[in-house]
Every structure is written in C-alpha cells, then in structure tokens.
Amino acid sequence: MRKRLEKLEKLLASSGGEVYLYRVPGRVNLIGEHIDYNHCPVLPLAIDREILALVRLREDNRITAVDTKEGFPRVEFAISSQIEPFEGGHWGNYIKAGVQGVIDEWPKIGCRGFDLAIDSNIPFSAGLSSSSALVVLAALVFLGANGVKVTSKEERLVLAEACARGERYTGTQGGGMDQAAILLGEEDHALLINFNPLRSESLPLPKDYTLVVANSLVEAPKTRSAMDAYNRRSIESRLATELLSHALKMEYGRGAIEFIGEVQDPPANLFEVVKNSPYSVSEIAKQLQLAEDEVVKRWIVRKDGSPLPVPPEGFLLAMRLQHILEEWERVKRSAQALRKGAIEELGELINASHASCRDLFEISCPELDTLVEINRRAGAIGSRLTGAGFGGCTLSLVPTSLVPSFLKEVGEHYYRSIMGRSSWEEALFPVRGVRGASVLEI
DSSP: OHHHHHHHHHHSOSSSSOEEEEEEEEEEEEEOTTOGGGTOOBEEEEEEEEEEEEEEEOSSSEEEEEESSTTOOOEEEEOOSSOOOOSTTOTHHHHHHHHHHHHHHOTTOOOOOEEEEEEEOSOTTSSSOHHHHHHHHHHHHHHHHTTOOOOSHHHHHHHHHHHHHHHGGGTOOOOSHHHHHHHHOOTTEEEEEETTTTEEEEEEOOTTEEEEEEEOSOOOOOOHHHHHHHHHHHHHHHHHHHHHHHHHHHTTOOOOOSSGGGOOSOOTTGGGGSOSSOBOHHHHHHHHTOOHHHHHHHHSBOTTSOBOOOOTTOBOHHHHHHHHHHHHHHHHHHHHHHHHTOHHHHHHHHHHHHHHHHHTSOOOOHHHHHHHHHHHHTTOSEEEEESSOSSSEEEEEEEGGGHHHHHHHHIIIIIITTTOOSOOTTTEEEEOBOOOOEEEOO
16 A cells, blocks of 8 residues: 555645545446346445545646556546547546536536546456446545535435446446445445445355456457447347337336336236347337337437447347346345355356356357356356456356465466466456445545
C-alpha cells in the first residue's frame, strides 16, 4: 500500500484543496452471466484487486485524471449538464460516465471538480470490471467533492443504478451487476443481486474452498467490433423480450414486460413463441406486427443511433433465451447451495454455466475453453469464464488444500506450455470477497 501511495503522491497536482484516498474494488461473477441486463438475478462478489485513487479537490469545475501506468493519456474536461465524450475507446470516457451518471441522477448537484491520480491492480480488459470500478470511482469522488455522502445500503443502491445508466454513455448496453457488487461488497461474502427493484442479499462463501482467477491473456477490448459483439447479445435478449411481451398481451391477455426477469408464473408454451431457427429482421417485424424499419429503429441500434449490422446467420433468439432462463435457474440453485453448504452442487452449476456461455450465448473462445479444462484437471470442482467473455478470465472453485498444486499445474500447462510465459503471478491468483468502495485514511 505504501509504495502505491507514494506513486500516487508523485502524480497528483501539488497544490489545491483537501486530499482523500479512495479504494474501489473490482468484481468477479460467481455465476449469472449476461443476464443482469435482462433483470435476472446474479451472484457476484467484490474482490481484493482494486483501484487506489488519490484525490485533490479543486475550486473550479474542471476534472483531471492521470494513471500510474503508461498508455493512459492525461484526462481533463469541464463539468457540464451534458458532458461531450472523448473518441470511442478512450479510458477517460469511464470517468466522464461516472460524473454524467451522477449529474443525471442528482441534477442540482454542484460542479466542484477534482484532480485524480489512479493506480489499479485490476487486470485490464479481463472481465473483472476494471471499467465499472473507474465509473464508480468517478461518481463517488464527484459526489464527495460536492458534499453528497453515500453511506447507507439504500443510498448505494441508488448510486449503483445511476452508475449503470451512466456507463452506457461509453457505448455498452450492460446491466447493473458490476456497479452494485463494487459498491455493496462484503467481506468473505457473495451478493445475490436482484432487480425490479435493485436489491442484494449477502451469502457466505464456502470456508474450505478458494476462488482462483486465471487470465486467459486474450483481451476483450472495448473496440467497435467488440462492443458490437457484446451489444448483439443485449439486442437479441431485447428482441426475445419483445416477442414474449407481444405474446403475453395478444395471446394471453396479460400485461407487457420490459425485461425477461419480469416473467413470473409463465403461461404454458409461452417460450415457444420464440422459434428455434434464426430470425431475420422481416420475421421479427411480422411477428411483432411492425414495419421492418420500425424494428431496426427501436431495437437494432448502437448507442449512437446507428444500425447494428444484422448477423449473416440471423438473430439467434431461441439460443439466447434458453441461456437466460437456464442461467437464471442456476443462479437460484447456486444461492441455495451456498445457504446450505452444498459446495459440490455449486461446482456442477458453475461448470454448466460455462457450457451454456460457450454453446448457447457463444461468448467463449478457444483459449477460455482450454483454460477451463486445465483448471478442472488441476483440481477445480467448478470452473467457468467470468465477465463479458470473448477473452478475459476464468473463475475456479478450488479446495483450499489444493490451491498450491492447482496454481503450479495451471501455470505449467497453460501459461508456460501454451502461452509461452515464464511467470504468471499477475495472471493467476486467488481472490476473496471484500467490502465495497470506501474512503481510506491516509
């Protein structure tokens, strides 16, 4: 901690107002992948990899940010009611997103700025929410700079929702899991996060098992093509929701739904209205009784309003819906397994989640699949990709007594033999549940 703080002190502007030290953890998702934006429950935890940030308050309306790592250009912008984003992929957009999220939720907030020096040990583009941690950091610092305290669980839930909406400023169409876990994390616990409304329940992690993260070293960059791949799943989920909502109204005389997670006690055969074969835009339009251009305008668009390219194979709505519904059930069963200490069952559910992410949601990659198999052979009772996919990390549930041999075997068989690495301490590491974002004493 002391060495990291010294690096931050060298970077921070030398004059100004009060100085504070913030700690914002990353998060790992135990189970419940790509279903938070469908308002289905998820089971993440805040982890002991975090952003440390030294903050100096300013007297004007400007915000600056610097990072201890190379490759992150200095950020500077003025606070306004609608902050103009940097070019796509710029890391500063996550700072702007946090500030914008606060402004949208608290429109009467002041506009006092701050200087920010950041040091993070959360792996970048690895599915451990380094980006969301940056959004939450900026939001917390901006609130604090302008005299707004966020301390209670209820206040943090409100902020988590504001940060989730704010993060869409960057172009991703995600849910609220990451921000809630980062703000509400508890020591040695996972969080069962539900939506409608956003709420959480703490569940103790198993005492005789350790969670181990392994970075595949395949980055999931926030490029246009990567965002399109991610957002395609969100759009396909949205389209499946619209087909279900239309059927509920027209065929079953029920109220409309906005999210799949709102479906309770579904009528018999409801999910069969989403046909198994791929959908074209014209088929979706016909089933919804809308014009094709109306379907595109409402749902098949990026954040900037431009149309998302239609996949050559069509929209795979039935596959995506099957994953969502089955993953929802796996989360419920996993929560129950934690409550009753049925850890072998939890491991089986984690393994089934990876298979579904690979085969139905199609967010895995060969390196992740190989790493999962190596993890299991090394002693993990459950192993799966975690995060958005398309690269990033795996999470494994390992008997604590096997952790030393697990780390050695995975290191040798994946990092040395396959990836050609001579060391892997920064890519392969145990994690534990920690409390959510906080201000530390300097």
